Amino acid sequence: MLCPNTVSHYWVVREKYTQKFIGLVSLDTHHVGTDLEVSYQFLPHWWGKGYATEVVGAVIHIAFHEFNLPRIVAETQTANKVSCRLLEKLGRALERTVMRFGAEQAIYSITRCE
Template sequence: MQLSEIKTNRTVLRPFSENDAIVSFSWFGDPEVMKFTPNGPDAALEDTVARIAHYQEHHEQHGYAKWIILERDSMKPMGDAGPMYFPECQHFELGYRLLPEYWNKGFATEVASAWVRECFHRLDFKILIAFTHPGNLASIRVLEKVGFKFSHREYLMGMKSMVYQLTSYLSD
């Protein structure tokens, strides 16, 4: 099953293109947004260019990856989300990130739910994991709202982490 776009009520998600580097550096390079990302913010635009290339390679290999999130009405880029293979856990890991102006409006829950639906219903996933720093209360809340269950604590990529997993998904 090849996905090329996901629509939710308020967003559209699509694979990254090279042209998204400058706009997405506005969140990949933002220390506040990247506070709980193990390697921290991208220091320079070139880092975001390399990051996008990595997401594109992952997409080519698997058919999905972290994709850019656009606000559906304005088509303004607002963040990124999607599953990426995570070698340390040998599973796919769901991540999401938004520019701060979009926080606390339910967008991450909306987008994460959409990815979960695609993963379990169309892509035939059996398990999806997510991990977050224990201090990232907004992210923990998103995982709970989407139905992830806490699994264990572990250091991942050198970061103290809470690991969550989802093994089944009931459609709404």
């Protein structure tokens, strides 16, 4: 198993046919330092078109099946309802909420056995 504190992976996401930049996805140490976190940022033009669901789902698959990680987390503001729904759609469970960065954050997790 890879050590969560020593692994960082970043992917540039591009539209398949035009190669236009869509956004970034990363698998990196979570703010707390005990888990790896999948994080994603997409340009607003590409929101709501299914790209985040597809790419984040693929990164979760890579984390479990290629890197053999037992668990990964994601953190988003609770006010970002679209991101919360995306994470829930991908099988993540709300683990807890915390106050960080001046707002309430939702921390979602998923384990390989789920």
